Amino acid sequence: MPNGNIKSEIRNPKSAIEKLSHTFDAFLSRFGRLTAIQELALEPLLSGENCVLAAATASGKTEAALAPILERFQQRRFKTNSQKQTAAVKFLYLVPTRALARDIARRVEQPLKKMAIGLAVKTGDEPALKPTRPPEFLITTPESLDSLLANRPKMLRDVSAVVLDELHLYDNTPRGDQLRILLNRLRRLREYAFTKGDAATAEVQFCALSATMHNPASIAAKYFANPVLIQTDGQREIDAKLFEMRGAESLRELFATFKAREVKKVLAFCQKRAECEEWVNLLRGSAPFGDEVLVHHANLSANIRRQTEENFARTGAALCFATSTLELGIDIGDVDLILLVGAPDNLGSFLQRIGRGNRRTRRTRVACFYRTPTEEAVFQVFIRAAKNSGAETSALLASDNGLAFRPSVVVQQLCSYLKQTTHSELNPEHAFGLFITPNGEPLIDRNQYEKIVEHLIEKNFFRPAMRGGKQLQAGEIWEKLYEERAIYSNISGTNERAVVIDDMTGRRVGFLDSKLPAGSTFLMGGHARRVTL
Template identity: 35%
Template sequence: MSSGEPPAIEIDEQAVRALLPHAWHAFYGRFGRLKQVQKLAVGPILGGQSTLVCAPTATGKTEAVMAPAIERLLRRRQKAPVTAQLEMMIVAPTRALCNDLMRRLRRPVVATKLSIAIKTGDHASFNDKTPPDILITTPESLDSMLVRRPTALRQLQCILIDELHLLDHTPRGDQLACLLSRLDKVSESPVQRCAASATVPDEALLASRFLGEQAAIVKDRTVGLRQIQAWYEYLDDDERVADWLRDRFVQRDAKKILVFANARARVENISSKLGEAPSLEHRIFAHHGSLARPIRLKVERAFLDAPSAICVATMTLELGVDIGDVDLVVLLGPPPNVSSFLQRIGRGDRTENFTRVVCVYRDEFERHRLEHLAACASQDLLFPEGVAFRPTVIAQQALSLVFQNPRGWVSPGAVHSRLPAYAASRWSESDCRRVLAGLAAGGYVRQIDGGRYVADEKAGQLKERGQIHSVIVDSPEQEVVDELTGQVIGRIRVRREEPDGAKPSENHLVLAGQRRRVTRVREGQVFVEGNQAQQKTEFSVSGPIRYSFELAQDFARFQGLPQGELRAFRMKSEWGLSHYFGSVWGVVLEHMLSLKGLKAEKFQAFFGSLDVAPDAGLRWGSSQEIFDNARGVLTKKGRRSRIVRLLQPGPFLGMVPEDLVTSWLEESIDFQRFADTLRECVITVEGATREVEE
């Protein structure tokens, strides 16, 4: 089959069944009819072609990839029986999703007489002497295996990537693309690459980046999109939210309620307020990334087993965690993007083709955003934002390669040859040499003869802590320890470091849904005991939310706003500007307005503030003039830093030469497109005063 989409023809189900004699019953025996995408995927995957399967949420795309891949593995073994060796790997974006895949796939895989195991930071055991036939893992654990157990990957025949769209354009997606390239160097035969993804605007581009130029694309254009039934509730503070949830629960409108909040502090505040009612004791749970893993697992198990309960969570419960049947999903404010909206509402009860959700908003603008996300989700419009391959990932991969080499060195050529094709065409071997020089200046590597580099002290420390395999920035939080049991409860952000034995400046906090009194601070740990005093807890912020230009523009169209209009409006003490340029371009627009003599500040995805009303006749100049002026934003330290944070560079930013970072920023921002867009925009000024919350 040629690359690209297979023809949209009707495929006979009996013919497909005949092609899957070993895998049919295990994967599809309990279903009625196959989905079209499951039929279409069989041919290219059985034929050994790398394949991208695109379909909306909950349409069986994971099984569409797995069933023919398993069949192909079993056919090969019939022709040439093998002893214990790892032949198939499944990579998932999160540990939770790995756990969910293990739960879903164990039974059908075992039914085909194959073995399956899991290796993540939560499940570290892996015996390369007696490996499983199939291994489920994360990008970080795959990186670790390439460094510590590369021989276990030599017989690998197929790698499957689940929910690929969640990794694309992220630092971990860049890392995974490198790992796939490195696998080709380690494996004794070409590795078939397959992936399952939600529908994306450019499937061919996604496939080429991760699966290769010749990858087949399977997409069922006849599948009906899920209908979303959304109810909207106006609740303007957490006290009212807690009261409303308590009423729904007590009145038995729903037995199990899953509530999503966008901030960990709000999770703690609402769950602690809910827990004040004696009737809800032991039935209120909090779940977020700052809680210690044993605490999170305890919450997940308790919520799963509880016949009736409320769990308030952040994005940590969006994917993969087995929490059983949920009667009602509640969103407290709009999620950051359409993918997140789909993942959250997908945790709820589904009746045929309907998904039900309650959307809580604090003002009309929040309601409009929720309504827009629901509309996009119902049409499977994700509006992702492209970010160029990060040079900081080159730094991380260089360190990983140092330790993979039994001789303990790496060269610029070796780094460059292991970049994915699209990145290798963008970043030269000379660029890789400069990144290695930056790592040397930072104390991570040192140069020896022949332009080679070996690990230095800092790299060894990262390896010992397991951080060498990660492109995620560590959060600056301190452990919170239960004074009585010594158990680590979670992590919080403190405003300043406390010396050992000092009286804590913050006397109370709320963590895991319970109020606690701080007793002491020792060796960087905060010790607490149970207490009923109220205090707001602070957590580190993982990073600003990035809204794509396309998503912001579609939101403007959804509200009926004229295209190309930048509308200035009076607020109480200043002027606002509605622009809908998205998060990154919003910062660039702020810079452009400052060049016009305006004090422009706080520009985010939709709005910004101005000191005075702009001139309705303001002229931006030609596209070339706009392009040249817009690039100047990268010379402004504060605005450059904001853009860098939005684009998520990862932990090795300081090791990459400044001009390479600038080049990456320019490619990601696309100043030419910004200039062409802004040139067509006009400013209008309205007189009425209004308030805006973003």
């Protein structure tokens, strides 16, 4: 549905309170008045439509989705006079990163508490869920959802709604393909529970959120059927300047202007983790930030990342170097300037990064440092596209697209699905029905699928089941992957990671992508460290 075709009847808070009698106070009262996306999303979501919400950062998309979705659930619960909680998850909120999971949890904890709805987070950083007392509202990642479907499918048989946050980060990636099949597995689970009388309905309502997406409805249609597009413009003015990078001195020259420009908090993005570490090591202790020069990337431990997020949000003046881990809507307070060291890989990433700045104003300030003429040209194209937001932007975002579907995902999903089945056996013919679009069209050619299955049998991932027929059961390789807990994410041949432990405190700092020999030095958390073991 094109932008502007959705007409909302909500014109004032009083009307919204009437329509959201169970959720307005918890989720929307703090806004004073509804934002544009909240107003437009209310009617379609209340009526049970699948939606995709496309709006600028800091526009209240999370509340725009959750208030009507939870209201619909509460209305049905009170209508049937069924207020007793059952041991099953009712709502899934899917996020691409653990950091965003924690941030969303902080954001919705109090509203859900007001509504007496239990909340939990399931990621690799969080404690395991209690099977006998699962939450009604679960925030998780695709990998953890995969683990739940495989090991605790009954916990998900009552899921009535799924929110997909930052959908653009999944699309056209292996994780996106994995997510498409996971949602098919969830739908199949719901249908099975309904036919067995274990669920009142097989319906699942979906809502996707994104601030940066080309053709949002078409992208959302890969994940769920009949998405209604709800879109607002809300574009902020972009004040972007280009600077040549000549080393640390280039940054110090920019820093010298901060006092006059009233710049106190800066978020700097680099393309590589090692770059972040090097800049922090160079700049920590120097003016104007002193020791408040922080670092954030995926190789740091969860506790270190969480501490960085909290320190940066709390501190009045600070500089934080990050990779894509802080591209997302994690609450780090208001940022006065976005600093980009090198051009991002694509326009989508560029838009996501600059969207992190000046959220409380209508103007985003960006400093772009280029190291080569090519990077300078890329920055110029990105800046022009971001300011125009027209056909050029759409064309560049569309050019980021990759493969339609990766056959390698079949391997991982079949391995995981085997664990989900009742007797830990699968019928390849029946499993083929998982690899379809929401409208039922095959994602992979049947002949190619059958060759993949034959290969998995040949390589001893699977073997014929003892009771014969077409059923397959676990082979030696599957058993090994299961023991290593490697079947819940895309299977690869990556090297074993080395955990980094601080000798003085005994605290886990993070990990390296590969082991280093004793005596080697490296940077981690902005400090030089030496391998002792």
